[in-house]
Amino acid sequence: KAGVTQTPRYLIKTRGQQVTLSCSPISGHRSVSWYQQTPGQGLQFLFEYFSETQRNKGNFPGRFSGRQFSNSRSEMNVSTLELGDSALYLCASSPAEVSVREQYFGPGTRLTVT
Amino acid sequence: SQKIEQNSEALNIQEGKTATLTCNYTNYSPAYLQWYRQDPGRGPVFLLLIRENEKEKRKERLKVTFDTTLKQSLFHITASQPADSATYLCALERSSYKLIFGSGTRLLVRP
Numbered sequence: 397k398a399g400v401t402q403t404p405r406y407l408i409k410t411r412g413q414q415v416t417l418s419c420s421p422i423s424g425h426r427s428v429s430w431y432q433q434t435p436g437q438g439l440q441f442l443f444e445y446f447s448e449t450q451r452n453k454g455n456f457p458g459r460f461s462g463r464q465f466s467n468s469r470s471e472m473n474v475s476t477l478e479l480g481d482s483a484l485y486l487c488a489s490s491p492a493e494v495s496v497r498e499q500y501f502g503p504g505t506r507l508t509v510t
Numbered sequence: 511s512q513k514i515e516q517n518s519e520a521l522n523i524q525e526g527k528t529a530t531l532t533c534n535y536t537n538y539s540p541a542y543l544q545w546y547r548q549d550p551g552r553g554p555v556f557l558l559l560i561r562e563n564e565k566e567k568r569k570e571r572l573k574v575t576f577d578t579t580l581k582q583s584l585f586h587i588t589a590s591q592p593a594d595s596a597t598y599l600c601a602l603e604r605s606s607y608k609l610i611f612g613s614g615t616r617l618l619v620r621p
Contacts, residue, residue, distance in 0.1 A: 486553050503552060503553055
């Protein structure tokens with residue numbers, strides 16, 4: 397099976413702009429989680445989707461949003477970008493339905509905000 | 511609040527030795543705990559999951575223990591190799607569908 401894919405891999409944006417990142421999970425996985433990783437904060441949970449429903453979200457401002465489509469592909473959007481949003485954004489899919497154990501991560505999208 | 515603590519200092523060991531990494535947590539009683547490996551610039555890779563009713567789990571050269579009384583998990587790599595050099599993360603499902611990761615411990619295996 398193909399692994400989790402994320403596009404784009406690299407992105408440079410300017411403060412105030414918005415960005416949309418895409419994630420395609422492993423075939424058959426319906427749970428998709430998003431994380432932000434920075435050197436200072438480590439891996440921080442953003443949100444999790446299952447069958448197009450957000451089941452949980454982390455402590456991030458409302459500028460961070462996401463959605464999941466009927467084919468389980470997911471997107472996350474960050475509006476009004478700030479310098480502090482520069483990070484590696486990781487998406488992970490899981491074969492589990494009643495938990496998020498055993499997550500399979502994509503390569504990430506490196507976002508740089510200037 | 512939930513805290514997951516991993517040794518922030520890098521662990522530097524000689525090839526062939528056993529590496530032991532520690533994960534401590536507070537304020538929670540997870541049903542299971544997971545370990546992941548992350549190489550620079552890449553996403554974490556799932557290694558092992560251990561449930562609260564399991565004391566020990568093994569997979570090839572990897573061994574994980576889970577002590578729910580001490581609120582601690584130990585991750586062992588036996589006969590370590592330079593290719594094992596990476597950052598190792600432990601993770602707990604803090605609440606439904608929300609996985610919380612420790613900050614990771616960097617392992618360096620010298621040839």
